[in-house]
Each structure stands twice: as structure tokens, then as C-alpha cells.
Amino acid sequence: KAGVTQTPRYLIKTRGQQVTLSCSPISGHRSVSWYQQTPGQGLQFLFEYFSETQRNKGNFPGRFSGRQFSNSRSEMNVSTLELGDSALYLCASSLDGKGNSPLHFGNGTRLTVT
Amino acid sequence: GEDVEQSLFLSVREGDSSVINCTYTDSSSTYLYWYKQEPGAGLQLLTYIFSNMDMKQDQRLTVLLNKKDKHLSLRIADTQTGDSAIYFCAAQLYNFNKFYFGSGTKLNVKP
Numbered sequence: 001k002a003g004v005t006q007t008p009r010y011l012i013k014t015r016g017q018q019v020t021l022s023c024s025p026i027s028g029h030r031s032v033s034w035y036q037q038t039p040g041q042g043l044q045f046l047f048e049y050f051s052e053t054q055r056n057k058g059n060f061p062g063r064f065s066g067r068q069f070s071n072s073r074s075e076m077n078v079s080t081l082e083l084g085d086s087a088l089y090l091c092a093s094s095l096d097g098k099g100n101s102p103l104h105f106g107n108g109t110r111l112t113v114t
Numbered sequence: 115g116e117d118v119e120q121s122l123f124l125s126v127r128e129g130d131s132s133v134i135n136c137t138y139t140d141s142s143s144t145y146l147y148w149y150k151q152e153p154g155a156g157l158q159l160l161t162y163i164f165s166n167m168d169m170k171q172d173q174r175l176t177v178l179l180n181k182k183d184k185h186l187s188l189r190i191a192d193t194q195t196g197d198s199a200i201y202f203c204a205a206q207l208y209n210f211n212k213f214y215f216g217s218g219t220k221l222n223v224k225p
Contacts, residue, residue, distance in 0.1 A: 105156035
């Protein structure tokens with residue numbers, strides 16, 4: 001079974017631009033979550049989607065948005081990029097997002113904002 | 115919400131046992147997980163334990179849960195240099211897909 005796939009692996013953008021990151025979950029998984037990982041802040045929860053609906057949201061500004069498609073694939077978008085958005089963005093999928101449904105992570109997209 | 119804490123660093127010699135500790139605050143946390151992150155990679159699920167269990171063993175990994183003290187530990191037997199990585203503890207409340215992660219413990223294994 002293929003794991004969680006994130007594309008692209010690396011991105012370099014300049015301040016003010018926008019970016020879209022993509023995530024394909026494990027086949028059969030319906031919940032997709034996004035996390036931002038930085039050395040200073042650790043793992044920060046962005047949002048979680050289940051059946052095309054945002055079910056949980058972290059404490060990030062509205063510049064961070066996401067969506068989920070009917071095949072459970074998900075995208076996240078960051079608009080008006082800031083230097084502080086440089087981070088590793090991790091996508092994780094789980095079966096249904098309930099207990100005993102662990103998160104399975106992709107290898108992440110490394111975003112650098114210059 | 116939940117607060118999960120871990121010590122930042124642990125250094126051991128190859129062949130020794132490693133014990134990585136984690137504490138959490140919300141007694142409603144029902145599932146507790148251990149993940150491993152190697153450089154340049156995502157988080158790899160190592161093992162997890164349900165809160166009605168005290169211990170779980172999986173090859174070289176042993177998870178101990180003290181629910182009264184809200185303390186979780188991961189023991190790695192016969193630690194190898196390939197075990198050098200960052201280990202994250204995570205807590206999940208039953209029926210919610212909200213995971214609370216610790217800040218990670220960097221394990222350094224010296225040959």
C-alpha cells in the first residue's frame with residue numbers, strides 16, 4: 001500500500017507570493033490533517049479535513065487555507081507569503097480520524113520564503 | 115487543551131537501552147503514540163497504546179503507561195546508531211481527530 005505522498009518536496013518562493021501544496025492520502029483514508037513544523041515552534045496543527053469538510057482548525061491566520069477533494073486528496077494554500085512561513089509542511093492521513101486511527105505522515109514539503 | 119511535554123535530548127551508547135519520557139495533562143487522552151522522525155523525513159508511527167493498557171511490547175520497543183501520573187515512556191532495547199532520530203510523543207482524545215504532540219526528544223546514539 002502506498003504511503004502518504006506530498007508534492008512538491010521543496011519550494012522556494014518570495015515574500016508576497018502564494019503557494020499550493022498537495023497531499024495524496026493512503027488509499028481508503030478519509031481524514032487528512034496538515035501540520036507546520038519549525039525548529040522554534042515544533043509541530044503546529046493547521047487543519048483537518050474529513051469527507052471534503054474542514055472538521056478542525058488550528059490557530060493560524062486566514063492566509064492559510066485548505067480543501068479536500070472527493071477522492072480524499074487535499075491541498076493547502078498559503079497566500080501573501082511571509083518570511084516566517086518558511087517551514088516543513090507535513091500532511092497526515094488517517095482512516096476516519098477517530099480513536100485507534102493513527103496519523104500516517106508524508107515526508108513533507110520544505111517551503112523556503114525569501 | 116492537552117499539554118504534552120518531553121525532555122529535549124538524550125544521549126546513549128550503542129547497545130545500551132534508551133528510555134524516552136513523556137508527560138501529558140488531560141486524563142481524557144485515550145490513545146498515546148510514539149513517532150520517529152529522521153532528518154529530512156516525515157514522522158513515522160512506531161507504536162501506540164490505549165489508555166486501559168499498562169504496557170505494550172513490540173520487538174525492541176516497550177511502551178509503559180502510568181495513567182495515574184499521566185506518564186508515558188518508550189524504551190528501546192539494544193539501541194543502534196540507526197535509532198538516532200527525534201522521537202515525538204502524541205496524545206489523542208477519544209473520538210476526536212485532534213492530536214497533541216510533544217516537542218520531541220532528540221536521541222543521539224554514540225558508537
